[in-house]
Amino acid sequence: MMKKVYIQSVASISAQKTFEKDYFLEEIEDYEANVINVINPVYKDYIPPAAARRMAKGIKMGVVASKIALHDAGLESVDAVITGTGMGCVRDSEKFVSAIIDNDEQYLTPTSFIQSTHNTVGGQIALELQCKGYNFTYVHASNSFESALFDAKLQLELNEEKNILIGGVDELGDHTTKINKLINHIKAEAVKSSELLVSNTTGAVYGEGANFFVLSNEKKDTCYAELASVKMFNTLAEEEVLQEFKLFLKENNLKVEDIDLLVLGNNGDIEFDGYYNNLSKEFNNTQQAYYKHLCGEFHTASSFAFWLASKVLKIQSLPEVAKLNQKTIATYKTVLLYNQYRGENHSFTLLKKC
Amino acid sequence: MDALKQELKENIIEQLNLEDMTTEDIANDDMLFGDGLGLDSIDALELIVMLDKSYGIKLTDPKEGRAIFESINTMAAYITEHRTK
Numbered sequence: 001m002m003k004k005v006y007i008q009s010v011a012s013i014s015a016q017k018t019f020e021k022d023y024f025l026e027e028i029e030d031y032e033a034n035v036i037n038v039i040n041p042v043y044k045d046y047i048p049p050a051a052a053r054r055m056a057k058g059i060k061m062g063v064v065a066s067k068i069a070l071h072d073a074g075l076e077s078v079d080a081v082i083t084g085t086g087m088g089c090v091r092d093s094e095k096f097v098s099a100i101i102d103n104d105e106q107y108l109t110p111t112s113f114i115q116s117t118h119n120t121v122g123g124q125i126a127l128e129l130q131c132k133g134y135n136f137t138y139v140h141a142s143n144s145f146e147s148a149l150f151d152a153k154l155q156l157e158l159n160e161e162k163n164i165l166i167g168g169v170d171e172l173g174d175h176t177t178k179i180n181k182l183i184n185h186i187k188a189e190a191v192k193s194s195e196l197l198v199s200n201t202t203g204a205v206y207g208e209g210a211n212f213f214v215l216s217n218e219k220k221d222t223c224y225a226e227l228a229s230v231k232m233f234n235t236l237a238e239e240e241v242l243q244e245f246k247l248f249l250k251e252n253n254l255k256v257e258d259i260d261l262l263v264l265g266n267n268g269d270i271e272f273d274g275y276y277n278n279l280s281k282e283f284n285n286t287q288q289a290y291y292k293h294l295c296g297e298f299h300t301a302s303s304f305a306f307w308l309a310s311k312v313l314k315i316q317s318l319p320e321v322a323k324l325n326q327k328t329i330a331t332y333k334t335v336l337l338y339n340q341y342r343g344e345n346h347s348f349t350l351l352k353k354c
Numbered sequence: 355m356d357a358l359k360q361e362l363k364e365n366i367i368e369q370l371n372l373e374d375m376t377t378e379d380i381a382n383d384d385m386l387f388g389d390g391l392g393l394d395s396i397d398a399l400e401l402i403v404m405l406d407k408s409y410g411i412k413l414t415d416p417k418e419g420r421a422i423f424e425s426i427n428t429m430a431a432y433i434t435e436h437r438t439k
Contacts, residue, residue, distance in 0.1 A: 049373065049374050050392060052373075053370065053371040053372060053373060054371060054396075103407070106407075107403050107406060107407040108403070109369070109399065109400050109403045110396055110399050110400070111371075111396060111400060114396070
């Protein structure tokens with residue numbers, strides 16, 4: 001018999017103070033920008049200086065988020081580490097490539113090259129934990145986190161592992177940000193966080209972050225939620241989303257009215273928010289939430305939604321700042337997440353109250 | 355020579371990301387590897403590149419590195435004798 005999968009712990013490093021224990025978006029950092037960075041925890045409190053000196057920001061964020069998640073789960077180690085990242089360690093990649101150009105392909109040093117690979121975060125986490133188990137990194141644009149989630153879910157359902165650390169991590173790099181501004185993937189103008197969805201312009205407000213979770217096939221009193229289903233699509237036309245959504249609900253024996261909260265990945269890009277608006281209309285009697293005004297857009301931003309939804313199901317409360325409409329709900333039992341980026345790599349994630 | 359030693363300390367701190375250290379924390383005769391500063395083999399590669407880039411010294415025999423990189427004193431002495439820029 002297939003086992004169920006539970007979210008044992010959550011950890012988030014984002015543009016809000018989500019790394020603080022018990023914080024749940026009560027006080028918000030309100031930005032007026034087109035790129036927002038994370039609020040850094042004191043990394044030295046978690047990583048020895050000798051280990052930290054070769055780590056770029058993304059690695060530090062991932063390692064610290066993983067440590068918080070493990071601590072929250074009351075575990076010393078896990079059976080497997082599965083990471084999702086869209087751009088990997090982009091800062092070290094930029095550093096290494098810049099050094100090649102600046103030094104005319106000479107005097108190349110090893111550190112940034114070694115640390116620039118996409119699986120550096122997963123590797124460093126395993127080194128810190130001394131975890132010699134399964135270690136995998138998924139690099140699949142805005143489906144990177146969901147790919148990690150899906151892998152963990154399958155392994156836990158089949159009882160191949162008991163506890164798996166999963167996470168999504170992406171860092172901002174100066175050069176990559178500059179390019180994304182040039183090709184208008186980043187908004188040309190600074191936008192207030194609270195006005196993201198009415199900016200009426202193309203592009204997104206970019207961000208970064210690391211969100212890690214311990215998933216397990218054992219139910220404990222401290223569980224946040226049950227991970228019921230994940231489904232991904234590489235390409236969907238706007239009109240196909242609703243059709244696939246209905247099919248997804250049917251596959252999970254659910255109807256539209258069974259969904260207590262719909263968490264949407266709107267990023268204020270008028271070219272692509274239509275994907276979300278179609279669903280929003282279909283679910284007009286359901287409470288809806290959004291989050292990219294809090295963390296920015298990045299390939300693994302949906303891991304922030306996963307953090308948000310897990311907390312909602314455990315605490316049974318949706319922060320005011322995340323509300324997309326004014327519907328109310330007495331008990332959160334079933335939460336559905338939908339995300340896509342620039343019309344590609346769509347995901348549906350279904351969480352249930354434990 | 356003292357100016358070179360100070361420069362070496364600054365370069366080592368910057369190149370090897372020794373964020374928590376200042377030049378005052380490194381004594382001229384401190385062991386750079388092992389029990390001293392605790393540098394490792396990747397740092398050795400960084401130092402070899404630094405010698406080439408900053409002082410025009412190409413180390414062809416890796417065994418030489420062990421003696422040259424023993425301390426700031428040994429590095430400064432070797433650089434003074436062999437530098438081409």
